[in-house]
Amino acid sequence: VTYISQLGTISGTASFDMREDASGVKIKIKRLSDNYWWVTNDWVSGENENSITWYSIGTSSSVWRYFPSPNVGLTASTSYQIYLNVIDQAGNQQGVLMKKYFWCDTTNPATEIKYPIDNGETTGLPTLSGTASDNLSGVSEVKIKIQDDYGTDGGKSWNGSAWDTNDNWVTAGLGYNAGLGVSTWTYKYAGPPDLNEWYWITSKGYDGAAPIN
Numbered sequence: 001v002t003y004i005s006q007l008g009t010i011s012g013t014a015s016f017d018m019r020e021d022a023s024g025v026k027i028k029i030k031r032l033s034d035n036y037w038w039v040t041n042d043w044v045s046g047e048n049e050n051s052i053t054w055y056s057i058g059t060s061s062s063v064w065r066y067f068p069s070p071n072v073g074l075t076a077s078t079s080y081q082i083y084l085n086v087i088d089q090a091g092n093q094q095g096v097l098m099k100k101y102f103w104c105d106t107t108n109p110a111t112e113i114k115y116p117i118d119n120g121e122t123t124g125l126p127t128l129s130g131t132a133s134d135n136l137s138g139v140s141e142v143k144i145k146i147q148d149d150y151g152t153d154g155g156k157s158w159n160g161s162a163w164d165t166n167d168n169w170v171t172a173g174l175g176y177n178a179g180l181g182v183s184t185w186t187y188k189y190a191g192p193p194d195l196n197e198w199y200w201i202t203s204k205g206y207d208g209a210a211p212i213n
Contacts, residue, residue, distance in 0.1 A: 002102040003137035003209040007072045011065040014086045025064050025086050029072060032079045041070050074104040077136055108213045109134035109205035111142055111185070116201070124194025128172075130203055132183040137208035142185040143169040147200040158189070169204070 007029075014025060029038040036043035074080070084098040113130040116122045128146075132139040145168060146158040159168040172185040185203070189195065207213045 002100070003105045003207075004074075004102055005104070005106050005209045005211050005213055007068060007074055007104075009065055009067050010082065011063065012084065013063055025084070027066060028083045030081045030083065031075070032081060033075070038072050043073070074106075076104055076106040079103050103136060105134075105136040105207065105209040106213065107135050107207075109139050109207045111203040111205040113144075113201055113203055122195065124196060125189055125191055126195065127186055127188045128201060129184065129186045131177070131180065132174075132185055132203075132205045134183075134205070134207040134213075139174065139183040139205050140208045140212070141206040142172045142174060142183075143204055143206075144172055144185075144187055145169050145200075145202045146189065147202070148197060149200055150198045172203075 010027065030036070031038070031043055034043075034045075036045055080102055082100040082102075084100070085093060087093050109132060111130060111132045113128070115129045116126065122128075128144060130142075132142050148154055148156050148163065156163040156165055157168040158170065159166065160170045170187060172187040175184040175186070176182075177184050
């Protein structure tokens with residue numbers, strides 16, 4: 001299953017002898033929640049020839065592309081299907097209608113820091129941990145920032161091997177807690193030096209949609 005947050009360029013390939021006029025490739029987009037079709041700039045009921053958009057590409061390339069204008073209006077947490085058919089220069093149609101199924105996912109994932117607790121204490125070389133969740137495409141990555149705002153390195157953050165003044169985010173390891181039904185993340189701070197002051201820890205998650213939420 002493919003998850004996307006917005007539908008940009010639609011592209012694919014076809015054989016080199018595809019018809020070179022505007023009937024060479026035809027595409028239509030269906031919203032599966034109500035079986036509506038995208039026509040020009042809105043969703044309409046019923047399948048008809050007006051719901052088929054035709055695209056023209058030259059025979060010099062086997063790659064075709066379509067740039068929707070205006071952008072196709074997608075509804076979050078809804079599934080869609082793209083239908084594709086191709087006609088060659090002899091007028092033969094593709095034997096099997098190709099279909100591409102995808103979901104629209106525009107919801108940001110959520111992360112939570114479980115250890116250390118807010119205003120809590122840790123060892124000098126702690127393993128930081130927490131949870132992450134996403135309602136549709138799932139969590140693909142979690143990053144955290146460890147920032148020293150109080151001590152000798154005030155204003156610096158950890159880049160994975162040293163403290164510096166950049167806005168550093170390090171990648172945490174991902175797991176899954178079946179009992180909670182959520183993804184988990186951990187990050188082992190290995191120093192040097194040991195943590196011995198007060199620090200801020202911030203987490204953020206990324207999902208599996210494209211572009212990423």
